[in-house]
Amino acid sequence: MEQINKRNELITQWVLEAGKTIKDSFEKSIQVEEKSNRNDLVTEMDKKTEEMLIKNIRQHFPDERIFAEESDNEEIKDLNGVVWIIDPIDGTLNFVKQQNDFAVMVAVYEDGIGQMAYIYNVMKDELYSAIKGQGASCNGQRIDTVQDLPLKDGLVAISSLLLSGKNEAVRQVARKSNGVRMIGSAGLETLxxxxxxxxxxxxxxxxxxxxxxxxxxAEEVGLVYTQANGEKIDLLKKNPVVVATPAAHQEIIQHLTEKES
Amino acid sequence: MEQINKRNELITQWVLEAGKTIKDSFEKSIQVEEKSNRNDLVTEMDKKTEEMLIKNIRQHFPDERIFAEESDNEEIKDLNGVVWIIDPIDGTLNFVKQQNDFAVMVAVYEDGIGQMAYIYNVMKDELYSAIKGQGASCNGQRIDTVQDLPLKDGLVAISSLLLSGKNEAVRQVARKSNGVRMIGSAGLETLxxxxxxxxxxxxxxxxxxxxxxxxxxAEEVGLVYTQANGEKIDLLKKNPVVVATPAAHQEIIQHLTEKES
Known part of the structure; x- marks a missing residue:
């Protein structure tokens, strides 16, 4: 992919701008409409933020495709060439209920492989980013490679529906860890x-x-990011996900697949 | 109880000072020793913070009793008179693993009734406090009475062990809500x-x-705070706890007691 440095500059600017617009919106009231269910709230800001980002991308990179949460995405049947993947507000429920703990997320993939990634924790003003092969950083400061801790030495995040559902194996994983934390934003939990x-x-x-x-x-800091059965992620559909240190990942996958079979 | 204003000034100063000492400690390494189990880590800072607070209290209020996490508390067999109740670092695991999301907590009770309360979210520099009958505030700004939302319109926090344990009723409560969040500090979750x-x-x-x-x-902003069976809290022992809006509290208690019987 060309123009990595220029792209990095532009995307950083767009994402920070999106965050500022969102923050400013808290001073006004937010109109919320319900989508298919109550856990899937779409706000004005969600749509507005996505439109801002798409407009910027189309202006600078008119030939590249965009795969985004609030769009219909009908043309996305493969990931050939450059594809932008966007979540304008990850953690919509937190955004609506807490005005906190949500993120703007932008990624650039090429032929299915992640090249550039941005997760902006808006209320903390922390912009995490990564460029493939160059590591990850927060507000320009390099992040260290993670320590390879096993499950018993760390806290784990588990999605709310999963831990309160029927899957007993995932609760066993929870009990083997130091404890569970739930933030309610896939982006922030991955960070x-x-x-x-x-x-x-x-x-x-x-x-x-x-x-x-x-x-x-995650991969740039040494984590393993796969489906819950250990297979690689398929970015054309929804996936059950495990992202973990190499040691914890192996334990979790083993546990989840053993119990399922 | 006498000297509420003077007490308020002193406690505010002590708690902010304790927070500063804790924050400064992150620049040094922290020595951790394991207590009875891995979820119960005691750090140097835990003990040091408690000692700081106790020293201050004894100096100004030498005749009052102190009930504190790291002390033996043998003399506390009732709550007659003025009793100080202290948790030097609530959310010790977060403190150790995340250097975030923990709190310093101090309360003054008289004849078993809460008179003054302080919860300091150290890393956010937010000091919440309440004086009985005078409402609650954050950094001096009054907090509004809570809106009386039902379970289906809000997020709930549930302790990690409880949601990953054997209690199916609590998972039904989780599924009736908008979703679960877990912070890992009773103080912050109550805030x-x-x-x-x-x-x-x-x-x-x-x-x-x-x-x-x-x-x-919680009570000063209109919440209901009881044991999980709806009975009032007993501050001389451990309690299963439900703190909630009046509407959500009624639903939760009904659910937990129905399922248990």
Missing amino acids: YVSTGRLVAYIAASLAPWDIAAGKLI | YVSTGRLVAYIAASLAPWDIAAGKLI
Whole structure:
């Protein structure tokens, strides 16, 4: 892919701008409409943020395809060439209920491989990014490779539906760890693993835009990011996800696959 | 109780000072020793912070009793007179693993009734406090009474062991809500309910010092704080706890007691 440095500059600018617009919106009231279910709230800001990002991308990279949460995405049947994968507000429920703990996420993939990734924790003003092969950073400061801790030595994030559902194996994983934390944003939970606050994040069903940016950042700091059966991620569908230190990943996959069979 | 204003000034100063000492400690390495199990880490800072607070209290209020997490508390067989209840670092695991999301908690009770409460979210520099009958505030700014939302309109915090344990009723409560969040600090989780980020917090077993400050703050903003069977809290033992908006509290208690019987 060409123009990595120029792209990095542009995307950084767009994402920070999106975050500022979102923050400013808290001073106004937010109109919320319900989608198919109550856990899937779409706000004005979600749509507005996505439109801002898409407009910028089309202006500078008119030939590249965009795969985004609030779009119909009908033309995305493969990941050939350059594809932008966007979640304008990851953690919509937190955004609506808490005005906190949500993120703007942008990734650039080429032929299915992550090249650039951005996760912006808006309320903390922390922009995490990664460029393939060059490591990850937060606000320009390089992030260390993670320590390879086993499950018993760390906290894990597990998605709410998964831990309160029927899967007993995932609760056994929870009990083998130091404890569970739940933030409610796939992007932020992946960042918490990437910075060593957690050793793993397990989710039942993440969409491509929930995964794309976090996967590259996670892999650049030495984490393993796969489906819950250990197979690689398919970015054209929803995936059950395990992202973890190599040691914790092996334990979790073994546990989840043993119990399922 | 006498000298409320003077006490308020002193406690505020002590708690902020304790927070500063803790924050400064992150620049040094932290020595951790394991207590009875891995979820119960005691750090140097835990002990040091408690000693600081106790020294200050003894100097100004030498005749008053102190009930504190790291002390032996043998003399506390009732709550007659003025009793200080202290948790030097609530959320020790977060403190150790994340250097974030922990709190210093101090409460002053008189004849078993909460009179003054302080919860300091150290890394966010947010000091929540309450004086009985005068409402609650954050960094001096008054907090509104909570909106009385039902379970289906809000997020709930549930302690890690409880949600990953054998209690199916609590998972049904989780599924009736908008979703679960887990912070891993009873104090902060109670504050999240008190500020409307959550509608409820449910924990399997909280010690008196996990409860004391949060209970007064919660009650001052209109929340209900009881044991999981709806009975009132007993501050001389561990309690299963439900703190929630009046509407969500009723639903949760009904659910937990129905399923248990």
